Amino acid sequence: MRAETPACQLLARQADDYRGWWWVAPPRDPWLEAGQGKAVSADLSVRAAWQAAGRPALSPFEVLPEDSEGTPPGAVLFWPKSHALGEWWLLWLCATLPEGTPLQLVGENQGGIKRVLKVLAALGLGCRKRDSARRCSLFETRLARVAIDPDAAWTSFEVVLGDERLRLSSHPGVFGHGKLDDGTRLLLETLPGVLLAGGGDERSRAFLGDVLDMGCGDGILVAWLARRGARVTAVDVNAFAVEATRRTLAANGLAGEGLVKDVLVNEVLESDVYSALAGRAFDAIVSNPPFHLERAIDYGPAARLIDEASAHLRPGGQLILVANAFLPYPDRLERAFGGFEILADDRRFRVYRVVKG
The missing domain is CATH 3.40.50.150 (Vaccinia Virus protein VP39)
Structure with missing residues (x-):
């Protein structure tokens, strides 16, 4: 060979x-x-x-x-x-x-x-x-x-989102190491309008459903969703990211798989896209999917995320993802779901949504 x-x-x-x-x-x-x-x-x-x-x-x-x-x-x-x-x-x-x-x-x-x-x-x-x-x-x-x-390579940093603070754990090799990615920030600013239900201020509103965080990185989306009552499953192909997410959940008082405030949350798994999720479906899939592999551009994981999403969404379930504006995801979303909408666009990043019929 x-x-x-x-x-x-x-x-x-x-x-x-x-x-x-x-x-x-x-x-x-x-x-x-x-x-x-x-x-x-x-x-x-x-x-x-x-x-x-x-x-x-x-x-x-x-x-x-x-x-x-x-x-x-x-x-x-x-x-x-x-x-x-x-x-x-x-x-x-x-x-x-x-x-x-x-x-x-x-x-x-x-x-x-x-x-x-x-x-x-x-x-x-x-x-x-x-x-x-x-x-x-x-x-x-x-x-x-x-x-x-x-273990000295592990670091932690605080992210401020409005009046909310989250402590994130990170490690070299984890996406966005040591900082909040601008695309993820745009996604977090967009999610309350499409996932959360109820009145009052944003932090008092809840999403009562099963959410998959695809490519969990340092765990910021998992922690944000878990605080709002979602039952979250987080997956990443990178073992450092899986460990970082677990540490982030612990740092924010959300550690452990089981009941937290009477809600089942915080399942964190290694998975190559959907490889660990056979037969499972969710009310929403959220993601800031990767497209880099070393110095080359690789759309493979994001393509699988989109193409196989329907099989892992319940009827009425949503796929919500953020991506660099130049990436060719609209055509793939159109082919996979027959349509899509753009929820946010700051010229650098776009937040896309599709709903399974």
């Missing part, structure tokens, strides 16, 4: 025996998925592809089982676009694997892989450049215990 991604093409030409190694934060690549070793990824879709091929794959938030052959002989870290996320993976590996474990770090030059030299030096880890090709670089070092706990 030939490697397709540049980083894997660089690795494929090495003389190393990678059997039993960990592939950490790997891209989708048939050379990896048909090879040896174990994937460790926060991306559910990557883990699912490996598992479908009969290969072991784990989330960093799972308890890592002891391999029958002992600890891995080495690990390869694919340096992500987010430099802070790469640093977290490095700290996590230092805390997880034995001292002296060989580590290779690979990535595209445009993605900042050369900056790992300074990161490793700051941690007291030696490093040498191993190879370069396909506009990628490969470095190698050995793991050691460092003084920084990986």
Whole structure:
């Protein structure tokens, strides 16, 4: 099987025996998925592809089982676009694997892989450049215990929405890390007019129904909806986002799956779009769907969100999503539902709604 991604093409030409190694934060690549070793990824879709091929794959938030052959002989870290996320993976590996474990770090030059030299030096880890090709670089070092706990990467910040305050938890790699995305803010400003019922001020009105937050990120939509009586299911393909949402709910007194003020709320799941939701339907689906995959544009998850939404909406249920104004979602909404309306448009973002007949 030939490697397709540049980083894997660089690795494929090495003389190393990678059997039993960990592939950490790997891209989708048939050379990896048909090879040896174990994937460790926060991306559910990557883990699912490996598992479908009969290969072991784990989330960093799972308890890592002891391999029958002992600890891995080495690990390869694919340096992500987010430099802070790469640093977290490095700290996590230092805390997880034995001292002296060989580590290779690979990535595209445009993605900042050369900056790992300074990161490793700051941690007291030696490093040498191993190879370069396909506009990628490969470095190698050995793991050691460092003084920084990986959990130090978790941060929290406060968002003010009118007279309401929400405390959000965030982590590198989570959408909108450390700030409220402008599109999500526009969506939150729009939702009261279409989801909430009852009189009085906005915070006293309630939405008594089942809501799906697709792509929950740091959990701001879940917390906002749960405070208003919605029974919320939140999903994200990113394990960091799922953990961030759970921490956000805890920070706002909404933690736990079960009854909160006599309302069932706060189910948070890893799901590749609707993969964990077979047979389930909701009164509303809300989303600020992603369209970036590293530096490329990928409409796949948003397309599936729209195309499969009808099967997960009850009669009269609403799909409400916010998107950059330039994205070609109107045509897809038209094909999937036969029509749509624009609830808000600030020239940068639009909030769309469709209602299932």
